Amino acid sequence: MNAHDYPGILVVFDGIDGAGKTTQVRRLEAALASVGERVIVSKEPTDGPWGAKLRASATSGRLPFDEELTAFIEDRQEHLATKVIPALEAGAVVILDRYFYSTIAYQGLRAGGISPIEARIRRNVVEPDVAYLLDVPPTLATARIQARDGAANHFEKIEDLIQIDRLFREIAQRDESIVRIDGSVSEQAVFDSLLKHFVEGPFKRKRCAKDYGCDDPLHCTPRLTSNCTWWERAKALLGRPETI
Numbered sequence: 001m002n003a004h005d006y007p008g009i010l011v012v013f014d015g016i017d018g019a020g021k022t023t024q025v026r027r028l029e030a031a032l033a034s035v036g037e038r039v040i041v042s043k044e045p046t047d048g049p050w051g052a053k054l055r056a057s058a059t060s061g062r063l064p065f066d067e068e069l070t071a072f073i074e075d076r077q078e079h080l081a082t083k084v085i086p087a088l089e090a091g092a093v094v095i096l097d098r099y100f101y102s103t104i105a106y107q108g109l110r111a112g113g114i115s116p117i118e119a120r121i122r123r124n125v126v127e128p129d130v131a132y133l134l135d136v137p138p139t140l141a142t143a144r145i146q147a148r149d150g151a152a153n154h155f156e157k158i159e160d161l162i163q164i165d166r167l168f169r170e171i172a173q174r175d176e177s178i179v180r181i182d183g184s185v186s187e188q189a190v191f192d193s194l195l196k197h198f199v200e201g202p203f204k205r206k207r208c209a210k211d212y213g214c215d216d217p218l219h220c221t222p223r224l225t226s227n228c229t230w231w232e233r234a235k236a237l238l239g240r241p242e243t244i
């Protein structure tokens with residue numbers, strides 16, 4: 001799988017339920033919108049017909065394995081074609097709350113491991129610019145879910161979350177798009193570390209005025225003339241440009 005060539009930036013948040021994905025998605029959306037980025041937020045499973053079927057199964061009883069796996073894959077293909085790719089083509093930052101890593105981990109648990117299903121799940125997906133894996137101990141995630149929802153759904157029993165957490169770590173070890181972030185600290189501390197990584201990593205790669213990369217920060221003409229989108233927005237986002 002190769003990096004995409006769209007002008008937009010695809011940012012993924014993944015991890016077990018209760019890891020803090022939705023919280024961080026909202027924070028990143030607000031921060032990037034405040035500096036003038038066009039931001040599209042979306043999630044998987046989607047609100048389309050495949051997603052609706054999957055959501056219903058989370059409370060009423062799970063679909064047979066093959067049917068469930070196919071539904072997640074079809075849902076994603078529709079999502080990519082109708083929403084994600086058009087937004088990336090238009091240059092937006094697309095932030096996803098769960099992506100194919102969830103399918104590898106959650107359906108991998110049902111398949112008895114990642115290897116029988118991973119290649120099929122990765123086929124025809126857009127590689128993200130970065131995927132933040134929010135890392136929290138399953139016991140803490142479960143406590144947060146209980147506090148948030150009052151109960152867990154069928155996908156999220158504690159014994160399953162322990163295995164899914166293990167599978168996410170296994171995926172992260174082999175996939176260089178994944179960045180593990182400690183999600184067990186405060187919301188603000190989680191956001192500070194991921195924002196710093198995002199601005200100095202994927203955001204810089206896509207928004208630096210020099211398409212060959214930022215080679216000479218002190219004598220950079222686009223920076224000195226306020227013509228580097230990345231530099232202007234990085235200063236506003238991080239508030240401490242001397243460290244960049």
Ligand SMILES: Nc1ncnc2c1ncn2[C@@H]1O[C@H](COP(=O)(O)OP(=O)(O)O)[C@@H](O)[C@H]1O
Pocket residue numbers: 015016017018019020021022023024144145147148183184185186187188190
């Ligand atoms: N870093 C954090 N520390 C403490 N509580 C958090 C933190 N991040 C999120 N929460 C809370 O935990 C619950 C689950 O967070 P949420 O963002 O919905 O997780 P996810 O989308 O991964 O399921 C929410 O009630 C949220 O307010």
Ligand SMILES: Cc1cn([C@H]2C[C@H](O)[C@@H](COP(=O)(O)OP(=O)(O)O)O2)c(=O)[nH]c1=O
Pocket residue numbers: 016017018044045055058072098099100102103104106107155156
């Ligand atoms: C995207 C995806 C989600 N899931 C699971 C994880 C969630 O427990 C469940 C429903 O997702 P959802 O309720 O939308 O997510 P959350 O609880 O994080 O707000 O679907 C899979 O099993 N495979 C997948 O490919």
